[in-house]
Amino acid sequence: PATSPSTEMTPTEPEDDTQYEGEASSYYIDVVYAQQIERYYTAISQQWEVGDYYEHEMSPMVVSYYDGKALDNVGFTFMDLDGDGIWELIIGAIKNAEQDPLVFEIWTLKNDEPVMVAQSGSRNRYYLQYAEEDNLWSVANEAENGAANRAVYYLQLIEGEFEVMQGIVFDAAANEKAPWFMAYDLDWDVSNDTPIDEDTANAVMEAARNNYIAAEYIPYSQYK
Numbered sequence: 001p002a003t004s005p006s007t008e009m010t011p012t013e014p015e016d017d018t019q020y021e022g023e024a025s026s027y028y029i030d031v032v033y034a035q036q037i038e039r040y041y042t043a044i045s046q047q048w049e050v051g052d053y054y055e056h057e058m059s060p061m062v063v064s065y066y067d068g069k070a071l072d073n074v075g076f077t078f079m080d081l082d083g084d085g086i087w088e089l090i091i092g093a094i095k096n097a098e099q100d101p102l103v104f105e106i107w108t109l110k111n112d113e114p115v116m117v118a119q120s121g122s123r124n125r126y127y128l129q130y131a132e133e134d135n136l137w138s139v140a141n142e143a144e145n146g147a148a149n150r151a152v153y154y155l156q157l158i159e160g161e162f163e164v165m166q167g168i169v170f171d172a173a174a175n176e177k178a179p180w181f182m183a184y185d186l187d188w189d190v191s192n193d194t195p196i197d198e199d200t201a202n203a204v205m206e207a208a209r210n211n212y213i214a215a216e217y218i219p220y221s222q223y224k
Contacts (some may be wrong), residue, residue, distance in 0.1 A: 032087075051061050073153050079137065079215070081137045082156070094219055103127055108160050136156075149173060149188070151169040159209050180200070181195055
């Protein structure tokens with residue numbers, strides 16, 4: 001994976017709040033996404049079990065990052081993924097991020113309210129991507145419905161919603177001899193997708209993996 005690039009971000013400044021004037025990042029931590037950030041601090045500090053994460057509608061993948069100093073292994077950051085001047089909240093892995101820069105959750109704002117747009121699970125994993133030549137942020141979603149049915153979708157955030165730029169689907173049940181397809185939707189129905197060969201599929205996925213980003217997170221050990 002690539003190293004997170006230095007980007008120019010111009011987040012929406014706090015309005016009518018002199019305490020945070022000129023301190024947009026603190027405002028996003030303490031006010032905008034305070035609840036979303038705090039709940040993972042609580043869960044990691046108390047080392048919740050997998051069932052607790054499900055109960056609170058959080059990513060259960062975090063339990064794999066308790067080794068050592070758990071609060072050092074997970075962090076959060078802000079990025080303007082769609083260039084609209086509003087920071088998205090990214091919560092992700094710090095430990096082993098060079099090999100597997102997993103993102104646990106992504107939040108954005110709709111009508112000034114935080115809304116989750118992505119959450120990783122064991123069969124549904126999200127990764128940040130950055131294409132330097134296009135100066136384009138995107139998100140890869142590696143998903144599976146079993147060994148015979150899996151996909152990688154490449155998504156772009158547009159007006160608070162992820163839209164599919166491209167997808168690679170493997171569906172051996174649909175066509176055992178030619179199971180690879182190019183998709184532009186998330187419906188897992190390959191009847192309206194384009195058949196491709198395995199070499200083409202692997203080339204697309206490998207090129208995309210080279211753009212996976214290990215974000216520069218604020219470790220939860222520095223949160224409080």
